[in-house]
Amino acid sequence: MTDLPFTFTLPMPEVIPSNYDNHIERRLSDLRGQCLDQEAYAAMLAQENSLVYEVYEIKRPEIAGEILMGVSIVHPGKVGREFYMTKGHFHTVINTAELYYCLRGEGFMVMETPEGDTDVQPLSSGRVLYVPPRWAHRSVCTSRQEDLVTFFAYPANAGHDYGTIEQLGFRKLVVDGSRGPEIIDNPRYQEQAAREP
């Protein structure tokens, strides 16, 4: 790793960084327990452990003052009516923000705070999203054919808390409705667990 300034490119249409250190693949099995339609999930997983999303990371020291960057690619697809999505997370250092720049595709960022505030923002090519400190975030691809591709940057000491979302879920979900994507309340949201200290 260098401490000299550097550049890289995000060449269209693949938008895979010209230089990266880490390529993470998340498959259907990584979303265990997270999907609204558990029967559809089990049936799909029995057929194939499909690739749901990928992340290309540019490594930096995970310390305050540094910035971590990368590209997230959520593939098109659905489990039942629910669009393919990332696991979603809070930052372990919860008072840290994140910046997203959507390069390609259509979708949403589903967000919520520990206090129960919720927000769902649309993502499309050219749109910048600011996720303030304290907001958990999950990207959802609603394109039928195309990947949802975002460039992200966040403080390098933020860390990832996946466990809270794995345990409780998000309060809002994005599903395929009769007139396109719909944002619904998550009937499986673990209210009881959320109230426990």
Ligand SMILES: [Fe+2]
């Ligand atoms: Fe994040």
